[in-house]
Amino acid sequence: MALMDPEVHVRATTTSTNDDIHRLAEAGAPDGTVVMADAMTAGRGSRGRTWHAELGGVWISVLRRPAASIETAVLSLRVGLGLAAVLQQLVGHPVALKWPNDLVVGQRKVGGILCEMRWHGARPAWVAIGVGVNVANRLPDAMRHTATTLAEVVPGLSLVAVRDAVIPVLRTVKVDDTVLDPLEIAAFDRRNWLRGRALRAPVKGTIGGIDQSGGLEVTGTDGTSHVLRAGDLILSGTA
Structure with a gap:
């Protein structure tokens, strides 16, 4: 990805690449505009969680302008499918997806996705697709048992190689198909990563697949079917 591309904005440090995309979109930036940063001081994940984005990781957001309304849950899963495929090819190790928006290598999180929609009345104006991938960045000690970096899998992996794999996925992902198709659901x-695991909350049961709207299917311990649309999952055997 050429850094001279006028639609690629490079920051040494920023608060949040998604916030930068929202500002650029409001000013009229075109579909496909990219913001990448070496570090973020106020990165965020899903449900307002803090995202630690220090030097050595890939922190990228891309502006997309969908023609029709699309649920961010659908878009996040679709982005995850694209990223998992290119990162697996890059590192030579399986990359799993943990609903709703995490990339997993082995048993630990290596990246995440945050899609934020903005509206003009009832019409979608744009969506910021933010991606963070741990490459060679330092992880807080408290996260070492749940997170990892790609450099732990492939020592010396180039940041540029990861960026060049990530950006085309975000620029070309389908934003006008409002539901997941059968091939995407199968993929x-x-x-x-969660299939077959025992869930303790918000309902007790066994985790299955996803539906066309991105909901997570769970079979309750009493045999009833549930579809989760959002919220935290607590697996059996975890705090």
């Missing part, structure tokens, strides 16, 4: 199932 997710092959990477579904």
